[in-house]
Amino acid sequence: MFQIQSHALRPLTTAHLAQTMTLLSMTADELRQEIEAELSTNPALEMVEERRCPTCNRLLPPHGSCPMCSCPKSDDSEEPIVFISPREDFTPRSDRYEDNAPEIDQPAMGADLPTYVFRQIAPELAEEDRPIAAFLLTRLDNDGLLSVGIDETVRYFHVLPSRVENVLSIIKRANPVGVGSRSPQEALLVQIELLAENKYIPDFTVEIIMNGMDKLSRHQLTELAHQLNASTRKIQEAVRFISENLNPFPSRSHWGDVRLPSRTAVQVYRQPDIIINYLNNDVNNPLVVEIIMPVYGTLRVNPLFRQAIRQVEPKKKDAWRSDLEKASLLVKCIQQRNHTMQRLMQRVVSIQRVAIVQGERYLRQLTRAEIAVKLEVHESTISRAVSSKTVQLPNGRIVPLSSFFDRSLNARTVLCELISEESKPMSDSELAKLMAKEGFQVARRTVAKYRAMEGILPAHLRNTVSYPV
DNA sequence: CTATGGCACGGATT
DNA sequence: AATCCGTGCCATAG
Numbered sequence: 001m002f003q004i005q006s007h008a009l010r011p012l013t014t015a016h017l018a019q020t021m022t023l024l025s026m027t028a029d030e031l032r033q034e035i036e037a038e039l040s041t042n043p044a045l046e047m048v049e050e051r052r053c054p055t056c057n058r059l060l061p062p063h064g065s066c067p068m069c070s071c072p073k074s075d076d077s078e079e080p081i082v083f084i085s086p087r088e089d090f091t092p093r094s095d096r097y098e099d100n101a102p103e104i105d106q107p108a109m110g111a112d113l114p115t116y117v118f119r120q121i122a123p124e125l126a127e128e129d130r131p132i133a134a135f136l137l138t139r140l141d142n143d144g145l146l147s148v149g150i151d152e153t154v155r156y157f158h159v160l161p162s163r164v165e166n167v168l169s170i171i172k173r174a175n176p177v178g179v180g181s182r183s184p185q186e187a188l189l190v191q192i193e194l195l196a197e198n199k200y201i202p203d204f205t206v207e208i209i210m211n212g213m214d215k216l217s218r219h220q221l222t223e224l225a226h227q228l229n230a231s232t233r234k235i236q237e238a239v240r241f242i243s244e245n246l247n248p249f250p251s252r253s254h255w256g257d258v259r260l261p262s263r264t265a266v267q268v269y270r271q272p273d274i275i276i277n278y279l280n281n282d283v284n285n286p287l288v289v290e291i292i293m294p295v296y297g298t299l300r301v302n303p304l305f306r307q308a309i310r311q312v313e314p315k316k317k318d319a320w321r322s323d324l325e326k327a328s329l330l331v332k333c334i335q336q337r338n339h340t341m342q343r344l345m346q347r348v349v350s351i352q353r354v355a356i357v358q359g360e361r362y363l364r365q366l367t368r369a370e371i372a373v374k375l376e377v378h379e380s381t382i383s384r385a386v387s388s389k390t391v392q393l394p395n396g397r398i399v400p401l402s403s404f405f406d407r408s409l410n411a412r413t414v415l416c417e418l419i420s421e422e423s424k425p426m427s428d429s430e431l432a433k434l435m436a437k438e439g440f441q442v443a444r445r446t447v448a449k450y451r452a453m454e455g456i457l458p459a460h461l462r463n464t465v466s467y468p469v
Numbered sequence: 470c471t472a473t474g475g476c477a478c479g480g481a482t483t
Numbered sequence: 484a485a486t487c488c489g490t491g492c493c494a495t496a497g
Binding site (some may be wrong): 407 | 471472474481
Binding site (some may be wrong): 104233407408442443444445446449 | 487488489490491492496497
């Protein structure tokens with residue numbers, strides 16, 4: 001049983017339905033691969049360089065978005081403008097690499113780890129360093145670790161070791177963080193370095209990794225404590241942190257849904273699927289929501305192919321026909337994906353507008369089911385659309401789309417604020433009282449859970465000074 | 470005795 | 484149907 005969408009595009013066949021669902025749950029990057037794969041194997045599908053604005057159907061200039069899109073609702077600054085934004089090269093910060101759009105020759109099928117990483121870092125690399133990066137990336141083992149020595153690379157390219165090191169350090173900071181390290185140890189250290197930018201790292205974490213890997217892997221905590229001259233408690237903290245936040249084998253966190261608690265640095269390196277900004281970057285203007293279509297041009301069924309099929313010899317007719325159907329199915333499904341995403345974001349952004357503008361503590365309680373009712377689609381449709389997508393906010397941060405549906409993110413943000421402003425460490429029950437004053441009624445036990453989620457230590461281990469937010 | 474984490478239960482969400 | 488989340492109860496550490 002499924003609900004029929006209430007508009008012109010309705011799923012007619014089970015194939016259509018199935019493909020709509022898979023496309024919907026894809027990220028922009030995965031969608032790009034899908035399209036490229038189909039494009040290179042299916043002659044019935046073509047891409048034309050013309051771009052039309054999906055909302056007003058006007059022809060767009062070769063670069064940039066449709067300035068006219070705002071026309072229908074330009075005077076209503078409460079309602080966001082949502083549109084599909086076709087782009088070949090999309091980077092998280094549009095102001096950075098605009099002039100040198102990276103030209104990457106891409107293997108047509110399935111983005112393996114090397115390709116995935118290479119795409120991320122290509123803009124950061126000097127032209128002449130790219131072959132080095134490519135060389136290194138092809139020598140990754142199954143765990144995402146480097147299986148070639150620096151010196152070997154140096155000899156291969158006849159360059160200074162420092163240059164190789166430099167390229168490698170860029171690779172290691174790409175997602176999945178730590179790829180291209182030469183040992184699990186090194187990978188962990190890189191991850192810590194990045195996480196330290198906006199998270200608290202427990203004492204002894206680094207020491208454990210540097211000197212106690214063997215004991216760590218055997219869970220000999222007391223011996224670790226002894227060796228490092230620390231209390232077992234602190235060691236426990238650190239070990240827990242390591243197992244919850246770090247990953248010695250970078251490739252394993254790769255495609256598997258990054259199920260980390262929100263706002264960890266790891267996600268910063270993913271490209272967003274949706275970009276929210278103010279119109280013309282002016283805070284007084286309404287919000288503009290771009291849903292990224294990772295292709296430059298318009299995808300359509302080749303009209304010549306459609307005509308030619310009549311004259312083709314009967315032998316090949318079946319093959320041609322199936323190509324044609326596949327092509328038109330893909331086009332339809334993509335349209336439908338866009339349509340759903342557009343309507344979804346329209347709702348979400350207008351509901352969570354305050355949170356987007358003012359910060360996460362103003363997030364409203366929102367469930368996928370609620371949206372599903374309003375849009376008259378099945379709950380699972382929304383689920384798929386929301387999962388594994390990321391949004392870039394006006395302030396440049398990239399967060400998972402699901403955080404707009406996070407029941408407790410607002411409360412956790414307030415909790416973090418309270419703790420970062422505290423003059424002396426407060427116990428969980430004290431915090432619970434303060435939270436209640438702020439309008440967040442939560443049990444003491446829940447405060448403890450939130451703390452854990454945010455990686456904040458309990459009161460008696462907390463230092464009053466210097467707590468990085 | 471207080472603060473905190475583990476376990477498990479029930480209701481909501483997906 | 485499976486999973487997630489807030490909460491209460493209890494054990495344990497300090």
